[in-house]
Amino acid sequence: MALKHTILAFLSRQPLSGYDVAKEFALGFGSCFWKASQQQVYAELTKLEQQGSVTYEAISQLGRLDKKIYSITTQGYQELTDWLTKPCEPTAIREDLGVMGLAGHLVPSEVVIREIERRRQLHVEMVQQVKKLDEHFAQHINSLELKDLYMHLIIRRGIRYQEDWVAWCNEALQAIKQAVK
Amino acid sequence: MALKHTILAFLSRQPLSGYDVAKEFALGFGSCFWKASQQQVYAELTKLEQQGSVTYEAISQLGRLDKKIYSITTQGYQELTDWLTKPCEPTAIREDLGVMGLAGHLVPSEVVIREIERRRQLHVEMVQQVKKLDEHFAQHINSLELKDLYMHLIIRRGIRYQEDWVAWCNEALQAIKQAVK
DNA sequence: TTTTTGTACTCAAATATTTGAATACAAAAA
């Protein structure tokens, strides 16, 4: 389970508030490989702090709860590099649309086509979004230091994934339209 | 959450025991789009039976627990087609390897390379496995009825996914080896 | 100036998934 280690990895780059970590998951680099809600992030940070993997500096704000700036500890850093060194397994695939393969014929083909067209549109938009994360790297692509290259490659993974979905949607739509013609 | 509807979809094709449904997830068509453990399947079938979406016929076996053959009910069938008719969202991406994009530079590049090579091998094997599911369809590919075409297309999605991973691994390995040279 | 958006954090409950153990017999392999 990589929630812990993704958070540690963010904090290994710079101290962040829970709010900022959550934002990285929702809109930043995190969005291309791990989904986590704000509540999950806050809960995990509290746990990580209790376990000694991170510490925080409380910044008091008049009239409301303290803002907490979290940093990774030596222990947390060790946990992160240990984890990175161990082999990791691919995440299990879970895709609602797959049910169509078992029971798509129980609904009109228009429903299936509409659904795949919707998906296509969604992934087209995702390609654009993920490509934005890559903009900074795409320019000096041949002179990236390793740190940036790794990030670029993970973004590339995200772009490929979304593009492959679009390509499959095209293939599937063509085949279905051909078959129902 | 498609566990319920994937099970209903299996049962819409033929009555099955919990054991057989679990096998479909582990080794059969289910394996290319949804992961579920045997315990999950049994628990879900019990719940589905209580809610009236499925029924079972108990087959007594001397000396051990009854074998239960589950069938979908009219209500379950309705729930399935209703669900298929509603738009579904793509599953959130969760990929351990993504952490390398944030913190891969904290471990030796050999570790990153070794990990991607391992992944490559894994996905090469997955391509072979998923292609086996397609064998039956791949032959008379141009004369599939809709029911088979849908299943074929979902398998194609699985093949593409695994092949795209292999391609990315190749791309990434080349770029990293180039950079550390 | 009112409303919306953004910053920043907390609590609780429900649902889903993973992990581990247990029972029991048949058939096939060593």
Next chain:
DNA sequence: TTTTTGTATTCAAATATTTGAGTACAAAAA
């Protein structure tokens, strides 16, 4: 003949994720 593999199901605990509500203020937009 003993061991392993396959069939078939159940229970319990731990962990992870989702969903929904609530507090509070600042800044920007309408």
